[in-house]
Amino acid sequence: MSRPDYARTASTNLSAAAGRRPLEGKLALVTGASRGIGAAICRNLAAKGCSLVLNYTSDSSTQRTDELAAQLAAAHGIRAVAVQADMGSATGPAHCVASARNHFAHPKTGAFTLDIIVNNAAVAANKAVADVDVGHFARLYDVNVRGPLLLVQAALPHLPLDRSGRIVNVSSVSAALGFADQSVYGGTKAALEAMTRTWARELAARCTVNAVNPGPVATDMYAGTSRDFQAQMSSWTKNTPLAAVREGVDADEFVRNAEFAGGRPAYDTEIAGVVAMLCGEDAGWSTGSVVCANGGFKFST
Template sequence: MSRPNYNRVASTNLGAGGGYRILEGKTAIVTGASRGIGAAVCQNLAAKGCSLLMVYTSDSSTDKTTELADKLTSDYGIRAVTVQADMGSEKGPSHIISMARNHFSHPKTKKLQIDIVINNAGIASNRSIEDVDCEHFASLYNVNVRGPLLLMKEVIAYLPTDRSGRIVNVSSVSASLGFHKQSVYGGTKAALEAMTRTWARELSERCTVNAVDPGPVATDMYRGTSAEFQNQMSHWTKNTPLAAVREGVDSEEFLKGAENAGGRPGYDFEVAGVIAMLCTPDSGWCTGSVICANGGFKFSN
């Protein structure tokens, strides 16, 4: 896909060329880092000076994640380490923290501090009520809900103690808009938002905890949806203030599909920009909130 012709100041001009590296010296864990929103978050945080533990799941993503880590290290002078871990398994989160200790602990004191956690990894599958089974339910809840909870359980001992930590959970507009065939997927994202509010209270002296709620985003997952599905969403997209396509700005792919889809999806770097904003010191008075990262697809309360 060709990139839209945006001036990507927020995600590319804050890097190693002497720009404002507001996250210099910080370390972040980003799950689902191999592609889409996760990869864009890694680029944005690296451009701000943040070192990264980049988590991916499948063997097919190994080369892609490694190449991205190498590029971010070269472009921004940060440290980027990849780790393969299944967020749907009981031991995946503990393996992530074990790798963090191995690679980011102080060489003498062995102290480890994780400043930022981006719970981005997730899976989606749409089924009507009569087609839901226990295996489908468990697979989505294990990755989308249990995984972030177990990761927080593992990371809590390594969070800052001065409220400077940042947790951002990647939810979805599906948590609150009631789309067809999303009893399970929408439920997982609603659960993640509920945990966001609880963690904001339990961890108030350690970090802020917020969620973002993307709508349709131009990722592999979106491209795997049918024209029929995109048309079913079109009446929401038509009412999304920032979804109207623009000649000379937006990707040709979405210019052609706009009539059926009602407009364009968000770009991964647009969502990443909102997530990264919540990781900066400027967001220190915001916690327990779900922040709009969907162009107005759903207005936040």
């Protein structure tokens, strides 16, 4: 296609898109959607017109996730359903995809397309190398590595056939920075990034595949970290360009703690914004990348 022809085609596509939300008619499956980054991703995608499958694991999250699904459906005129499935089990990922198909397949033809997958569910725990045991290793790798792999396997028959699909894997700066006590957790995230690059090649006809790598994020998990952990992070946070606190803008608790912690953590909405960006049509020429979602905690290379 000549350049003028391409320019006219692009202009036509933009005109057709005018007046509609950027993810209108799409369906996304977000794992670990009951709280934190996962819930923020769901809110962002729903606001862009995307219908949702909100995955969660524990019984204690059932009411919270059901309520979030109902709120998003009412607020944005989308369809949203909560699905309980353990991403760390051998059968949970396939159950999640099967449940999505049961809820969203065309009632007459059975046609079903899963446009977006966000592999967000993860578990984190720190142990010195001398203290790592088989159970610790298996738990983290089952959820953080095997779970995304089995989910993508189960979703393969339902991915788009025109490269419009999107897979976004939520990694961590821990994959690259070698923090103490993270032999296993950091290894799981490095494995997820390796799978991101492989899937980008294997699935190129179906979808793009990218990862994002948050640093510290203001979630329940971060709130539960020790002062020792925050002290370990402080030298990194001090050198993070966007972590400098802004009085009157940032949460008071982060302003008060900034001198000790070196700055503020990210807000979950900031991670969700980068994920949503990679889910859109404009990100169609980006694949196999680990995209910075950490305020400069780690510069991407």
